[in-house]
Amino acid sequence: MPSTESPSFSRPPERGGLAPYASNPAVSRGRRFVEPAASTRSDFQRDRDRIVHSTAFRRLEYKTQVFVNHEGDLFRTRLTHSIEVAQIARSIARALALEEDLVEAISLAHDLGHTPFGHAGQDALNECMGGHGGFEHNLQSLRVVDELEQRYAGFDGLNLCFETREGILKHCSPANARRLGEIGERFLQHRQPSLEAQVANLADEIAYNNHDVDDGLRSGLITIGQLEAIDLFARHAEPVRVAFPGIAERRLVHETVRRMIDELVVDLLDETRRRLALAAPASVDEVRAAAPLVAFSEPMRERAQRLKAFLHAQLYRHERVAMVMDEARQAVKALFQAYAADEALLPDEHRERVQRLGMRAIADYIAGMTDRFALKELGRLRADGSRSLSEGLPPRSL
Numbered sequence: 001m002p003s004t005e006s007p008s009f010s011r012p013p014e015r016g017g018l019a020p021y022a023s024n025p026a027v028s029r030g031r032r033f034v035e036p037a038a039s040t041r042s043d044f045q046r047d048r049d050r051i052v053h054s055t056a057f058r059r060l061e062y063k064t065q066v067f068v069n070h071e072g073d074l075f076r077t078r079l080t081h082s083i084e085v086a087q088i089a090r091s092i093a094r095a096l097a098l099e100e101d102l103v104e105a106i107s108l109a110h111d112l113g114h115t116p117f118g119h120a121g122q123d124a125l126n127e128c129m130g131g132h133g134g135f136e137h138n139l140q141s142l143r144v145v146d147e148l149e150q151r152y153a154g155f156d157g158l159n160l161c162f163e164t165r166e167g168i169l170k171h172c173s174p175a176n177a178r179r180l181g182e183i184g185e186r187f188l189q190h191r192q193p194s195l196e197a198q199v200a201n202l203a204d205e206i207a208y209n210n211h212d213v214d215d216g217l218r219s220g221l222i223t224i225g226q227l228e229a230i231d232l233f234a235r236h237a238e239p240v241r242v243a244f245p246g247i248a249e250r251r252l253v254h255e256t257v258r259r260m261i262d263e264l265v266v267d268l269l270d271e272t273r274r275r276l277a278l279a280a281p282a283s284v285d286e287v288r289a290a291a292p293l294v295a296f297s298e299p300m301r302e303r304a305q306r307l308k309a310f311l312h313a314q315l316y317r318h319e320r321v322a323m324v325m326d327e328a329r330q331a332v333k334a335l336f337q338a339y340a341a342d343e344a345l346l347p348d349e350h351r352e353r354v355q356r357l358g359m360r361a362i363a364d365y366i367a368g369m370t371d372r373f374a375l376k377e378l379g380r381l382r383a384d385g386s387r388s389l390s391e392g393l394p395p396r397s398l
């Protein structure tokens with residue numbers, strides 16, 4: 001039975017120099033199934049550890065971030081992306097005296113619901129699920145930790161704390177919010193999640209904007225020349241060139257990206273501290289009732305927005321990326337149609353789930369696949385055994 005006992009005291013006890021508005025595992029809104037406390041770890045530490053040990057987490061190693069896994073060994077995958085998000089989020093949390101374990105748990109879990117082949121895979125699955133409630137990777141991340149992982153004798157899912165689950169669910173339609181109960185309430189009441197969730201969300205943005213610059217340049221699909229027209233990049237690349245004349249391009253890129261991350265983090269800390277000083281929340285409840293408190297300054301938000309727009313136009317929609325992603329969409333649709341037409345093609349366990357859950361069980365199965373498993377499966381289902389997609393982009397190393 002879901003249990004969410006209210007905290008028994010209105011003010012969290014003082015602990016380890018954390019801010020009064022930091023989340024506190026000792027007064028968590030609880031887990032869906034009551035469990036005895038761990039002997040050596042707080043509840044948020046335990047959540048983080050459960051995520052690291054999950055099957056879905058290990059699958060992230062072979063799931064596309066932007067470039068399909070086999071396109072090159074040095075590109076980010078969902079796993080390395082999630083680790084970079086956790087690193088940035090933890091640094092921010094420590095500087096703001098927030099709960100680092102919670103921020104790390106949310107960061108490591110935030111992409112667990114991603115399909116194979118990144119956003120192309122999600123779009124295709126969403127189309128296939130059109131008449132059956134659709135598919136959304138963020139909602140799927142929550143589904144993974146709430147229902148799909150099978151590691152515990154007494155319950156499905158990882159049975160994480162409310163605060164971790166709340167942080168994982170970044171956005172939600174009103175219809176889904178009503179269906180989800182207490183975890184969806186804040187979307188109906190227009191309230192904010194914890195500061196730790198807000199930090200993880202913006203750390204995600206800092207991580208992908210910067211590593212996509214790095215990966216984009218490595219792929220040769222975007223150039224330093226193009227990026228020099230983008231303020232956020234140029235304002236750091238220029239002083240590096242001046243200080244280190246003749247610097248090798250690869251090193252220039254790393255040094256510039258390093259400085260970009262630093263400036264974004266410092267700006268975020270300054271703006272967040274300013275907002276915290278103004279709002280002066282005395283508790284997590286006051287954080288939830290306030291306007292968003294973790295934010296970039298307006299000039300930095302605009303700068304980051306211009307970089308994001310550049311990456312969309314020049315990298316994510318680059319014709320060579322689009323070509324591979326188009327194939328990825330076809331692959332996901334072909335898998336879905338094959339399973340929907342003939343359940344016998346599914347492994348026993350999933351066939352049995354289709355009987356209970358209908359098409360949702362097929363979406364769960366496909367969403368759980370890694371890129372290469374999906375391709376292998378496609379080869380098995382196609383009469384001629386062809387997998388395609390296997391050529392992808394030849395990486396051009398800088």
Ligand code: MG
Nearest residue numbers: 081110111204
């Ligand atoms: Mg992400």
